[in-house]
Amino acid sequence: MNITQLRLMVELALPIIIIVIVLLELLLIPFLGRVSRRRRVRRVTVRIVIFLTIILMVSIYPVVINAPLEWHIAHVFGNGIIFRIDLLSLLFMIFAGLIFLVVSFYTAVDIKNFGREKSFYSFFMITYVATLGTLMAGDLLSFFMFFEIMTFASYVLMVHQRSQNVIEAGSIYIYFGIIGGLSILAGILILSAYTQSYEWLTLGEKFGDLGAVRYVAAGLFILGFGVKAGMVPLHHWVPVVYPKSHLSVNALSSGILMKIGGYGILRLFVSVIESTNGQSEQMLNGSLLTLENIGGIIIWIGIITMIVGVIAALEQEEMVRMLAYHSVSQMGYVIMGIGVAAYLGFDGSMGFAGGFYHMINHGIFKALLFMVAGAVYFKTKDKNMYRLGGLYKNMPFTTIVAIIAAFGITGMPLFNGYASKTVLHHAIVEAHVYGHSSFFWAEQFFMLASAGTAASFIKFIIQIFFGKRAEAHKDVKETYNSGTVAMVILAVGVVAIGLFPNALLDYFIIPAARTLNYDAQFIDNYLVGMNVFLYDDLSTMLPVYSMGALIYIVGMRYHLFHFHLPKQLNPESGYYQPAYDKFIAVTKKVLNKMEQVIIKSDVFIYGIMLLVLLISLLNFL
Template sequence: MNLARIIIQIGLPLLFVAFVAMEVVVIPLVGSKERRLRRALVKAYILITTILFLLTFPEVLREPIIYNITGVFETGIFFKIDLLNFPLLILAGMLWLVIGYFSREDINYIFYTVTYIATIGTLLAGDLLSFFLFFEIMTFASYALMVYHRGDEQLEAGFVYIYMGIIGGLMILSGILMLSAYTATFEWTTLAVRFSELGYIKYMIAFFLIVGFGIKAGMAPFHFWMPKVYDGAPIAVIALSSGVLIKVGAYGILKVLSVTFSVDATQGLQFYPKLWEVSENIGFVVIWLGILTMVVGVFMALQQASTKKMLAYHSVSQMGYIIMGAGVAAYLGYIGPMGFVGSMYHMLNHSLFKVLLFMVAGVVYYQTGETNMYKMGSLWRKMPITAALCLIAALGITGMPLFNGYASKTVLHHAIEEAFLYGHPSFEYAEWIFTVVSAGTVCSFIKFFYFIFLRKNKDNETLTIEDPKTMNIPMGILAAFIIFFGVAPNWLMDTALIPAAMAFSYDPEFISNYLIDMNFWNWKDLSGMIIVYALGLGMFLIGMKFHLFHLKLPSWANAERYIYSPVHTVCEKFPDFCVQRYEKPIIFGDTLIYAILLSVILAMLVISRVFV
């Protein structure tokens, strides 16, 4: 048994048992130091787990590592580490450590750890049933983490979060049960041959799975929960959600499209167009859902005054890029690796710069007590390190060359161009929208940086605030990764993403020609970013001049009105209806019957007494 197998089959289970034993037996005995020891224990557990995962990488490069547990759910469950989930496993561990070190809030470290374990379990799940189980544990544990302080804002945010989480979970469960009923399997496996023999039901399965995962990922029109939740939730929870948890939803979409509706390359069937028909049709829809999500997110972000809400809508918009890439991968089938790699790459990059941006918003709030960017300004003099770190994150999300967002957005831009080149002509418009949305992102973060740090505000110039050194350290770690992946954009692709694409049904020759040693520094891509930044600056100047950053959507355009509100109303009103319609009559009826029976008995007793 090699090192990787020992780690998965012995090391990780023993580490978990040791952690639980410390939590249950040792920590309750330490008295006043309980909180500090628990915090250190959780960080140590996450750090060692992440290191153990890192040590498995040489083996994962050769073949996936599979660990079976028999006797569970009768058929057993199994866990799998492969090149698709490996980067997310490492990312999750790193962000949990960084956010835990950053946070000044009183985090409930039990739920913090349970959420981490559930997230890792979701990523490792080798079958749909265990995936759903861990996915739901992750949802409820993160809900508990969110409402731990039990403030009004936290409870309201948690209320929306859990409602949408339950709706998404039920959709996923419906898709899983239908998939099992028609294919007799719960495993992540290629089912294109079986789907080719089914009728409309295959699209029903796709609908339930994609919508369920899309709700968790913040896909339009199910995105509205993110700004509502993020505006009231603690910064640490928001950072976790945007950095990792919503990525699990995107991971589910990517895995469904790249595995379930794909063709098994080992069967030599990947070039049969008929077998890719389902994948192509679903991919077409998902591309446009991704485009819609990008547009809605960036437009709404431009209208926000709250830093939390603005960053929440940008999480929606950036998830649109990821969903679009997954759609391209499905739409183009065996020549779709550009979409697959771009989606995975942007998933990782978005986590880095968005967590850093939320940390910046958190630092500013802790120092000033303010989330309204229009009331800020002149903070770069007081907080120069925070301002510099914010600028790095802003350059990352806007796609500036030499920063990480440029690399993944370039791959995704090539992907949508290929969808137009090899597919439907409507994707030419999608490519134009891609450019405009990227310019809108530039405009939005010019506004973000200007109003918080550059704009003169005499009220803030007198504040006695400074850079919080302990909080700047984890922020600096994320900024270093943003710059590293920007300066060396091929490193992550060559190390993990391209090998992951090679493990799927994509054409190896296509990968070799277009992805291996990809040149990111060509004039076409660089000049494209010059155009994007020029458009973004123009949008900002026009928006400022004509006060366009305060527009409001009409009420009929609010997706919450058609999705969340009806569900909320039903869940609120239905129990009351049942009480009014059935329970009270039953209670009153029972009372009446009881009164009649009692009267009859009393009457009989009186009569018998009289006659006796």
């Protein structure tokens, strides 16, 4: 078989090939058992399989850049399964493969003393193939199926340590996951009842005809995807679960799994925009009015998520909880960008590009930060930043990559976060200029959140690596292993994207925007050849870092970072646990009584009842 024939085979059956390859690896994992040499072979085979799938995905880029690829598999779920890969999904697939590959190097260090490696790597690969399946899905049913498999498989990874407190934290994750899944399912049922289709492409075509139902459907999808994305007020599971999970699982979750929630919201909106081409002016205006209303709400949800996440992060003593809240805050930037993309409709390509770009950048620097936290914890056995200090002498490599990651997340020029935050800043300014005047304040909150992020990571770097070294850690010595390889790869990614910020824009993001029916002239004028190193953009970072330094100095001087909410105002405290338990018990009884009614009810009523139930549940969390 020559190269041409091999490429043709990949084009004709890529989703099946990927699924089969991963399934074969899953069959192999149980036979690589207790002997240390076999364990090393198992880790190597996992990496080889992931690397091979990345090569396969990269190989179809020349085809997908010209037109999306579609595969139809009949007689599954009645209507069959549709796989569809365009540039938007392809970049996320390649990025998912890279994050899983890098994290696989780190897992060898992170889980080596906990046993059950067969189970861990089995569910690691199930999570991987489910993530790819979610991104490849061209219809809502297959999307939901893979999305739920991803949720339950990642739950097993998060509770791998199996202690009681880990199981309790994991129950919060799975509870939120079920809420999100039910919400998405309700949205799918409503849309299928009114559109007689499960395809993403037909979602927007008939969205304008749904009347008030479209708001209910959109709200259910946003609720479901918002849970996975850690969107406020659906973020509760993130700071609860992350401190109890392996650091490698946190890197995986924050690096790519949370992005699937953002991808779902983005896909929802771009499907509507993409499908409006050729419709009547009346329907077009109706669709765009819906997008504008919902987009404006999403912008403010993103802003609130940014602010809540960064304020909570500043108050943390433990580095893992701080990073968890920053995962929430950084997803706020993404959600805001998606909101701008929806709010401005055909002129929303800047918001699309910024949200898309920042999901990639956040995945890289946040995975690196969790690995840095892991490297520190493995050597000191302490996660409290205030009990650390002076570790730059003992851990020079970790200090360097920590600073690189901190520069990335705070938006320092020449590091990756600067590029995507600059695009997002342009997007929120456009929402103000071309939209409502209230978005002037959204920009101010954007800058405030950025300053808070800078303050938080000034604290992170100084408290852990500089200052006075704790006597208990004077003999700490840095070691180099496969985890070091993972951190080097991610650090190189932070710097490379920062030095060449237009590479992702030119080869993936801009071509993807063109295929999604955004205004071509707007793209040519504002995105093509965009220079993020102009004086106006660079100068915005001076007040951000100045304000961040001031926040840090004042916060430390007056002990403002030790403020904690009273237990009555803190939903994470045990104060409300009896109420949670009682509400869950009542909910089970109510659900049992409602089951037969729901089954016999009209699909729209079913969706409404689920929505009311989910809102009620969230009020108690």
